[in-house]
Amino acid sequence: MNPHPQLPFVTSADAASARLVHLVACEDSATVSRLLGEHAAFLQGQGFSAKDGAFTLLPGDGGVGAAILCVASARANDPVAFGKLGTALPDGDWTAVLHGLEAAALESALLGFCMGAYRFSLGAGEATTTRLVVPDDAKRLVALSKALWFGRDLINMPANLLGPRELADMAGAALVHRGASVSLVDGDDLRSAYPCLAEVGEGSERKPVVVVARWKAREGAPRISLIGKGVCFDTGGYDLKGAAGMLRMKKDMGGAALMLAVMCAAIDLGLDVDLELRLGCVENSVSGHAMRPGDVLRTRSGKTVEIGNTDAEGRLVLCDLITEASESRPDAILDAATLTGAARVALGPDVPALFSNDDELASLILESGKTTADVMWRMPLWHGYDAWLDSKVADFGNVTSKPMAGAITAALYLQKFVPDGQKWAHIDTYAWNDGARPGRPEGGEMLGLRAILESLSRIHNNS
Numbered sequence: 320m321n322p323h324p325q326l327p328f329v330t331s332a333d334a335a336s337a338r339l340v341h342l343v344a345c346e347d348s349a350t351v352s353r354l355l356g357e358h359a360a361f362l363q364g365q366g367f368s369a370k371d372g373a374f375t376l377l378p379g380d381g382g383v384g385a386a387i388l389c390v391a392s393a394r395a396n397d398p399v400a401f402g403k404l405g406t407a408l409p410d411g412d413w414t415a416v417l418h419g420l421e422a423a424a425l426e427s428a429l430l431g432f433c434m435g436a437y438r439f440s441l442g443a444g445e446a447t448t449t450r451l452v453v454p455d456d457a458k459r460l461v462a463l464s465k466a467l468w469f470g471r472d473l474i475n476m477p478a479n480l481l482g483p484r485e486l487a488d489m490a491g492a493a494l495v496h497r498g499a500s501v502s503l504v505d506g507d508d509l510r511s512a513y514p515c516l517a518e519v520g521e522g523s524e525r526k527p528v529v530v531v532a533r534w535k536a537r538e539g540a541p542r543i544s545l546i547g548k549g550v551c552f553d554t555g556g557y558d559l560k561g562a563a564g565m566l567r568m569k570k571d572m573g574g575a576a577l578m579l580a581v582m583c584a585a586i587d588l589g590l591d592v593d594l595e596l597r598l599g600c601v602e603n604s605v606s607g608h609a610m611r612p613g614d615v616l617r618t619r620s621g622k623t624v625e626i627g628n629t630d631a632e633g634r635l636v637l638c639d640l641i642t643e644a645s646e647s648r649p650d651a652i653l654d655a656a657t658l659t660g661a662a663r664v665a666l667g668p669d670v671p672a673l674f675s676n677d678d679e680l681a682s683l684i685l686e687s688g689k690t691t692a693d694v695m696w697r698m699p700l701w702h703g704y705d706a707w708l709d710s711k712v713a714d715f716g717n718v719t720s721k722p723m724a725g726a727i728t729a730a731l732y733l734q735k736f737v738p739d740g741q742k743w744a745h746i747d748t749y750a751w752n753d754g755a756r757p758g759r760p761e762g763g764e765m766l767g768l769r770a771i772l773e774s775l776s777r778i779h780n781n782s
Contacts, residue, residue: 325447326461326464326465326468327432327433327436327449327450327451328429328433328452328453328460328461329412329450329451329452329453330452331414331452331455334412334414334450336412337411337412337413337414337452338383338384338385338413338414339385339386339413339416340385340404340413340414340416341354341385341388341416342401342415342416342417342418342420342428343369343387343388343389343390343418343420344389344391344392344395344418345370345371345373345389345391345392346391346392346419347418350419351369351387351389354377354385355387358377358378362375369389371389371390371391372388372390372400372757373389374387374388374403374404374407375387376409383409386407386408388401388403388404390420390424392419395421395423395424395427396427396691396692397427397431397692398427398428398430398431398434398758399431399434399756399757399759400431400758401430401431401432401435402431402432402435402756402757402758402759403757404428404431404432404435404436404451405433405435405436405437405449405757405758406435406757408432408449409449410448410449411448411449411450412450412451414451414452415428415429415451415452427692429453429457430463431757431758432451433460433464433468435757435759435760436449437467437468438760439471439472439475439762439763441477441480458587458588461587462583462587462588463584463768463769465587466581466583466584466587466768467580467765467768469579469580470577470579470580470763470765470768471576471762471763471764471765472763473486473489473575473576473763474569474570474573474576474750474762475569475762477569478552478568478569478602481551481572482525482551482552483523483525483526483527483528483549483551483600483601483602484505484526484528484600486528486549486572486575486600487503487529487530487549487598487600488503490532490575490579490600491503493583494534494579494582494583494596497534497586498534499532499534499582499594499596500533500534501530501531502530502532503528503529503530503531504530505527505528509526509527509528509529512529512619512639513529513599513619513639513640514616514618514619514639515616515617515618515635515636516529516599516601516635516636516639518614518616518635519550519610519632519636520601520602520603521606521608521609521610522602522604522606522608522609522610523601523602523603523606524604524606525602527599527600527601527602528600529597529599529640530549530596530597530598530600531595532594532595532597533593533594533595534582534585534586534593534594535592535593536589536591536592540591540593541591541592541593541650541651541778542592542593542595542647542649542650543592543593543594543649543650543651543652543653543778544594544595544647544651544653545578545581545582545595545597545653545654545655546578546597546598546599546637546640546641546644546653546654546655547572547574547575547576547578547579547596547598547599547654547655548571548572548573548574548599548636548654548655548657549575549576549598549599549600549601549636550571550572550599550603550632550636550657551572551600551601551602552568552569552571552602552603552604553565553568553571553602553603553630553632553633554568554604556603556604556609556610556629556630556632557610557611557629558628558630559630560630567751570657570751570763571603571633571657572657573655573656573748573749573750573751573763574654574655574656574657574658574746574748575598575655576750576765577655577746577748577750577766577768577771578596578598578653578654578655579596580768581768581772581775582594584768584772585772585775588772588776590772590775591776592775592778595644595647595649597640597644599636599637599639601632603629603632609629610626610629611626611629612626612627612629613625613626614626615713616635618639618642619639619642619643620638620639620642620736622714622715623714624638624710624713624714624715624716624717625715625716626716627716627718627720628717631717631718631729633656633657634717634729634732634733635717636656637656637733638732638733638735638736640654641733641736641737642736645737645738645741648741649741650742650778651677651680651742651778652737652742652743652744653743653744653745653771654733654743654745655745655746655767655771656746656747656748657747657748657750658729658745658747659725659726659729660725661725661726661729662725662726662748662749663749665698665726666696668749668751668753669749669766670694671695671696671746671747671748671749671766672695672696672697672698672726672746672747673685673697673698673744673745673747674697674698674700674726674727674730674744674745675742675743675745676741676742677742677743677744679742680742680744681697681744683774683777684770684771685697687769687770687771687773687777688767688769688773690773691769691770691772691773692769693768693769693770693773695746695767695770698726700730700734701724701727702731704721704724704727704731707721707724708728708731708732708735715732715735726747729747730747746767746771749764750764750765750766751764752764
């Protein structure tokens with residue numbers, strides 16, 4: 320299944336008749352007035368003003384001749400600032416021209432257009448008929464755009480069409496195509512290697528699969544282990560979610576989609592890294608074989624965990640993968656998961672929560688997020704809450720009885736599987752847009768994609 324075989328881009332050689340879309344710094348009123356020309360009075364009469372986000376079409380011979388989008392200079396590095404282009408430009412080919420904006424804004428504009436032009440449909444749908452001209456050296460733009468659309472497609476895929484095996488197969492196909500080595504672990508091998516993860520999937524007829532992939536640019540490159548939570552549907556298990564809580568649970572594999580997209584783009588860009596990827600592809604369902612509240616599970620590390628809530632399954636998926644990733648002593652481990660509602664209460668849907676045991680690694684990710692306008696916010700690994708995870712019958716529990724600090728205690732649980740001295744960062748993301756906005760259509764979202772890729776491109780200087 321590939322709803323998007325082609326991005327909405329065209330080269331200049333194939334777009335001789337492309338019309339111009341003028342991207343203007345909204346502070347540059349003189350340029351705006353010049354571009355509006357003879358239409359200025361007419362447009363001003365309609366209430367058009369050169370404010371941030373203002374868009375208008377200009378008439379020409381036989382119809383629309385050009386377009387103008389005004390953007391504040393301070394937002395010119397943010398693709399979302401240009402997202403309106405993806406829905407507002409009429410059919411045909413367009414060439415973006417900058418006025419008063421730095422040259423780097425062109426990539427932001429093209430990516431923002433691509434973000435806004437994205438549509439997901441498994442029906443007949445309509446082919447993309449609006450395209451932007453891209454430079455010949457648009458390798459980074461194309462890699463980011465492909466990864467973005469691929470990740471969104473995976474999250475948006477209905478759960479009946481994307482179970483653990485399908486997610487693993489699609490991940491494997493995408494990575495093998497790019498030259499990575501890939502192995503899929505299932506059955507008895509999975510139960511032996513990832514016993515805690517296996518228990519999460521026991522309740523479903525669709526059994527879990529773990530994807531392990533490797534790719535490196537060169538010998539001696541910094542080794543980075545990426546880990547993604549791939550819960551293809553989360554009923555909550557015996558601690559069953561309500562109907563409203565299940566409506567978007569096909570997105571509970573958003574962490575896996577994000578990390579898979581990161582690795583695909585990193586390979587396409589040839590980043591100077593040695594990458595490992597582990598995806599825990601599983602379904603949390605209810606049956607006579609499902610784990611129960613009060614069960615005690617053994618993890619790959621040998622530590623035992625008491626199940627206080629079967630709906631806190633994501634951390635059970637990740638802990639075995641973190642243990643395995645640590646065994647090769649990588650320069651850094653990064654995991655991503657749609658892990659807690661508490662992170663959304665704290666930061667809302669657009670800002671992933673970042674936890675890390677290493678200040679240098681955390682700063683690298685945060686600064687990369689600022690550079691790419693793909694922000695995260697660091698939250699504390701507050702060890703004053705460690706005792707909240709205590710258990711009387713196991714090494715610790717998977718949840719606390721406290722109705723507070725849920726994102727922090729989830730991260731503290733994961734840190735129990737990170738060896739001393741191992742750099743690690745955990746990203747608690749939402750992976751979804753609740754409603755349509757410029758550049759962010761409703762549905763699956765790749766929050767953190769640009770920030771993580773930028774971090775990988777810089778990490779050799781910090782390893």
